[in-house]
Amino acid sequence: xxxEQNDELLSAVVSAIRNVGLTAFKKTSLFASNERxxxxxxxx
Amino acid sequence: MVKTYQFSRLGAEGPTYEDxxxxxxxxxxxxxxxxxxxxAIPFSVFKxxxxxxxxxxxxxxxCHDDGFDAVCMxxxxxxxxxxxxxxxxxxxxxxxxxDFGELDIAEYGGALVRILQGALALSSEGKLQARYIKLxxxxxxxxxxxxxLQTALxxxxxxxxxxxxxxxxxxxxx
Numbered sequence: 212x213x214x215e216q217n218d219e220l221l222s223a224v225v226s227a228i229r230n231v232g233l234t235a236f237k238k239t240s241l242f243a244s245n246e247r248x249x250x251x252x253x254x255x
Numbered sequence: 256m257v258k259t260y261q262f263s264r265l266g267a268e269g270p271t272y273e274d275x276x277x278x279x280x281x282x283x284x285x286x287x288x289x290x291x292x293x294x295a296i297p298f299s300v301f302k303x304x305x306x307x308x309x310x311x312x313x314x315x316x317x318c319h320d321d322g323f324d325a326v327c328m329x330x331x332x333x334x335x336x337x338x339x340x341x342x343x344x345x346x347x348x349x350x351x352x353x354d355f356g357e358l359d360i361a362e363y364g365g366a367l368v369r370i371l372q373g374a375l376a377l378s379s380e381g382k383l384q385a386r387y388i389k390l391x392x393x394x395x396x397x398x399x400x401x402x403x404l405q406t407a408l409x410x411x412x413x414x415x416x417x418x419x420x421x422x423x424x425x426x427x428x429x
Contacts, residue, residue, distance in 0.1 A: 212376050214260040214317070214369045223407035224371070225364035230403040233360055239400050240393040241347055241367075242354045243297050 258319040262373025265305065265314045270323070272305045272314060278322040282351035290351075297348050304328050304346075310382070317369045324366045325349050329374065331383045342378045342385040344370065346393070375413075378428065388426040397422075 228236045263269045276298075283290040304314055311332060317325040327347040333340050349366055352358075371390075378385040392401045401424050408426070409417040415427040 214372050220368045224367050227403035227407040231400045239397045
């Protein structure tokens with residue numbers, strides 16, 4: 212299904228990312244490279 | 256040129272899981288990253304979901320003419336403490352371009368919003384209709400962002416309420 216841009220939702224989500232900071236956001240499980248790092252730490 | 260985005264179930268009738276793997280392998284190569292190492296852990300989960308391919312559970316992706324931006328699992332079920340079915344969105348994963356690239360915050364926000372809008376659209380018609388949508392936070396590292404997301408989304412006119420409960424972001428539609 213086609214997705215139309217919802218500016219209100221975009222503004223809210225961008226605000227949430229800004230509030231935690233891009234660095235903290237990129238440490239979430241939304242990014243596969245971080246999951247890999249977590250597993251490496253567990254194995255160590 | 257403005258991109259046109261789709262939220263599509265991966266399978267026989269549209270883009271396939273193999274299409275997504277091929278695109279993300281190419282994206283990894285653009286950043287000199289090894290796709291097999293990058294993808295081993297989350298993709299073992301996706302492979303299992305794809306092979307199960309139940310009517311109420313499937314893999315969905317945000318895609319456009321140039322490839323795939325995100326993938327997630329969508330499950331539709333009746334669960335305790337809800338007066339109707341719930342659409343659960345789990346294992347959200349953004350593409351290698353979002354992972355390894357240094358993009359503008361609006362681009363990251365846009366990818367998440369498209370997942371959210373995809374879930375909203377799915378929950379509004381057909382067999383996956385639901386008044387409640389839940390997003391899963393997989394890791395403790397997700398909680399600060401999900402908490403911020405709750406605050407930001409709860410103030411919009413789109414939803415009746417947005418609350419964190421345990422590892423889930425509970426969204427009630429209007």
